[in-house]
Amino acid sequence: MTQLSMPSSLTTPASGTDHRVLDLERKARLVSGGDTFRTSPEPALGLFPIVCSDGPVGVRGERWDEADTALLLPCATALAASWDEELVARMGGLLAAEARRKGVHVVLAPTLNLHRSPLGGRNFECFSEDPLLTARIGAAYIGGVQALGVAATAKHYVANDSETERLTVDARVDERTLREVYLAPFEAAVRAGVWAVMSAYNRVNGTSMVEHPLLAEPLKGEWGFDGLVVSDWGSVREADGPGAAACDLSMPGPNPAWGPALAAAVRAGRVPAAALDDKVERLLRLAGRVGAFDPPPAGRAPVPADPATRGALRAAAVAGTVLLHNPDRLLPLDEPALRRVAVLGPNAATARVQGGGSASVFPAAPVSPLNGLRAALDPSVEVTHAPGVRTELRPTPLAAADCVLPDGSGPGVLVRYLAADGSPLHTEARATGRVLEPSADVDLTAVRTIEVASRFTAPSAGRWRLGVVGLGALRLEADGAVLLDEYVAPLSDDPTYLHVAPSFRQVELELAAGQGVDLLARRTVEPEHGRVLVLAADRPAAELEREFAHAVELAAAADVAVVVVGTTDEHESEGFDRAGLRLPGRQDELVEAVAAVNPRTVVVVNTGSPVLLPWRERVGAVLTCWFPGQEGGGALAEVLLGRAEPGGRLPTTWPDAEADCPVYATAPSGGRLAYAEGPHLGHRGWLRAGRTPAYWFGHGLGWGEWCYLALGEPSAPAADGSRTVRVALRNDGPRRSRETVQLYLSRPDSELDRPVRWLAGFGAVEAGPGERVEVELRLPQRALQHWSVEDRAWRTEPGTFVLHVGPHSGELPLAAALPVGA
Incomplete structure (x- = not known):
């Protein structure tokens, strides 16, 4: 690094x-x-x-x-x-x-x-x-x-x-x-x-x-x-x-x-x-x-692409991957027995590695699940692919695979930045139809018009949806004919609107398979509306129906089906909340159809937040890779093939039904959003309501089987008021494994409104098959305290607290009393 x-x-x-x-x-x-x-x-x-x-x-x-x-x-x-x-x-x-x-x-x-x-x-x-x-x-x-x-x-x-x-x-x-x-x-x-x-x-x-x-x-x-x-x-x-x-x-x-x-x-x-x-x-x-009193550096180093940096990012993705469901130990896959692997789903070939908004960047070479598995498997293993369904809400930018520069000199699109008199200020070739900023220094105050031009070749026949993303006066031409000429006004004054969810317009054009068409998109630039311009093309609906059937066919013929479902930066983003917890599009239907023809189905959930998994008991394994960053596809391959253990534990509770969530609505009433649940959010709220989620906060499986043996006496308070607690465990599983040991507190008969249990500490331990190990957990003084509104200070309620230790908030096999004085 x-x-x-x-x-x-x-x-x-x-x-x-x-x-x-x-x-x-x-x-x-x-x-x-x-x-x-x-x-x-x-x-x-x-x-x-x-x-x-x-x-x-x-x-x-x-x-x-x-x-x-x-x-x-x-x-x-x-x-x-x-x-x-x-x-x-x-x-x-x-x-x-x-x-x-x-x-x-x-x-x-x-x-x-x-x-x-x-x-x-x-x-x-x-x-x-x-x-x-x-x-x-x-x-x-x-x-x-x-x-x-x-x-x-x-x-x-x-x-x-x-x-x-x-x-x-x-x-x-x-x-x-x-x-x-x-x-x-x-x-x-x-x-x-x-x-x-x-x-x-x-x-x-x-x-x-x-x-x-x-x-x-x-x-x-x-x-x-x-x-x-x-x-x-x-x-x-x-x-x-x-x-x-x-x-x-x-x-x-x-x-x-x-x-x-x-x-x-x-x-x-x-x-x-x-x-x-x-x-x-x-x-x-x-x-x-x-260091702002030092002169700024001249020039910039390239993006690091060394193996150590990429390896660190891949290891981080592995460490956060959570194995949710693996009842018959389908994972890790038996790699020597694999002859054909079907990698399916809308997020399989496209690396969905981040959410939307100001947190997003442009990675140089993100690794998709499909490419990660193809690179990891022996070349003799046939890896097939079909997306099955589409989940995009906005137009898909032209891709270099389907378009060439207007003069035919290479793949991509040609972008021109024009002055008020129509003279070019800057011209450049780009890899895709998405244009946000010029790649060279340009006097942006002088730009009045942006044009994107390319020759698009339809991969298949049908009524293709051609689109333009941007604000202001928009124009779209195909072979010189005007398809769209409209002024598009902004729909929000949110600072992220222009980049997160800008307005778009689409028109349909009938194209034969292999037919080429010269496309030109143009917009006038208004300073308050930014400079985003996207030229896009999306597949006909009939082709999407064929894709679904093709995905199921591939699954039926495979030794194992890996279905990568999830959301994108269009569904999870700064600027708006989600409308619900179901996977967008027909993804649930795709999983059900694949599992019906292949019991060896692994579902990879590629989201940043929980989603409902109505089919979770009918598939061989479920894991979530979240939005895993640029090396996510390589990390996923390591986990699926058993070269690395999925190290993650859920940092948030996953529900089985939307109605069960203790806190659900995010919409204010009259401009106010009442945090009426008080401290009872997340797993605390689930415990208070007496409901069982799909997967508890802290849940996660690995390659081991951990037996919690003993919880030691808490130490006397240290100078900072903290205590230590020792926990003994044994790995009864067949492989070396890492466990995240979690410590919770409860306070029976408290005079205060407290959570049923609350997280008070955690630590990790690693052991080989049959090995007994101990981990020391720190219990901070603050975990025993509450905020006194009357005293405007932290106070400790005298009496007996209970320590609870286990693998997650819903399974805590060890407990011990902890008397605490005033």
Whole structure:
């Protein structure tokens, strides 16, 4: 993996930099952002711009285009599914190296919000439904990123747990629940030394988070956070409230609501001068920590493609893969006995490796499940494929396999950026019909028209759906004939709308198999509508029907059928919540049909969040690979063939029915979203309701069979109030295996409203067949405490707690009493 040196400013921070040389206007400008991802420079202080980039699974940098690739890690849920802090810290180090490679100082991650409802559209970007697991994994992530002098950003502070009306929703959460559940991961982040925190778009109990008192207390006061609070992009809309509050930096910039307006508010006495000075001091402290007083590097190294880096990403994907169901030990597959393997499903040949929104990047060479298996199996094994069904909601960009440049010189599309007089400003060939930004430096303010042209050859006959994605005046021509000429207005003012779910238009054109047609898409550019333009073509409906039957035929003739089902960035994304938990399209029907003709069916669930699995008891094995990052296909092959053990345990509960979910709805009522369940979310809510899910929080199978033997007496409290607990186990399985041992607490007869049980600790152990081992688990003092609203302090209720230990929250075979004094 790439090794990088520490920036010089880490050892010589700018703590002595005197911002008093700046006048009021320059101070206000400094905390008001410079452009989309940069802060303003300040030559008088020797300060260069601080460069930010979205995360958390890759460092996109300042460009959002397929021509600017990046390493892509498994999604946050997959990282949390590893329950492995050391591994997550290593992934943080990879991100930091990517940030340094791209000249980025601040990674806008990790996301520490919780999986409150399985419908949360951005759950894949969050770690877990549980505050303790989220806190520990998040702290490890932060440590890994910041070890290389790149700032991590704990976001979105706080109660930003759904996407419906996300810019304005008012989350109504009681104080105790806030402290014990939703603030807990952020407190852990501060204790881990995080350098930046991002305030959320939403309101909490009536007040916008960009000006909420929670930014001062407990964040900067009780917890002692000495870093920078940055607003979520575009959330600062006026100077007085956020200026007087503890928000330090408004992004993006320049922001007319701050800058001169903030200086005027200070001059008029509406914002204290000391508040502005504190913001400037915090920004300069961050600049010193990340090296923004050093000149930016010249040029950029290529995306790392070395075996060590790829191996680390593949190992992370394996560690997060959760084997849900394997009753007859179909997995691992008997590789020497394989002669024909059918790899089916809509996510098999296309690498669905991430969710949508600002967290997405463009990986250089993502490995699909189909390609991963083909590369891993002996060439003598026949690997067949059919998608079976289609799940895409938006038009599919032209692919190089089906189109060539207008002059026939090579595959792809030709893109032209034109000035107002029609003269070309820039021309380039692209691999696909999706165009977001030019790959070279272009004066974007001069661009008035974008054109995408290509000759498309229909792979099959039928009425092909030709589409254009974009805003403003759109035009589509085929062989010179106008098929579409329309003005498309935006449907949302959400900052991510243009990239996440922009509007599109489609028309149908009858084409014979092998028939070529010259396509030209054009749009006029309006600054507020971005520059996205996509030229697309989708298969006829009749061909999709044939694909379904073909997939079933392949399954019937195979030794094993691997069906890869799931969602895409169209179904799970920033900007909207999911409408339901069923797999999109006819995927459930496909699984049922395949299992009916081949009992040796393995279903791979490729999603970022739980989905319903109505067929789970009728297939040979089920595992989830989440959104596994760029090396997901190779990782899946290693697991299926038994070369690696699926190491994951569920970081969130998987339901059997939508109606059983303790928290389901994400839509506010009258602009308010009531967190009426209090602390009883996730597995806590399932226990309180007395319902049994499909798979409990913490569930996951491997190659071992673990017998929990004994739970030792807890130790006396250490200086920090924590205790240790020893657990003895034995692996009765046929292979070496790793187990994640989980510790829960309960408090019978409590006078407080407590969860039935709550996660208090976890640790891992590894053993060979028949081997007995012990693991030591740490029980932190906070696990025994509750937040007293009356005392505004953490308190311990005297009496007897019960320790519970086992493989997941629904199976805890060991228990012991723990008397606790006042």
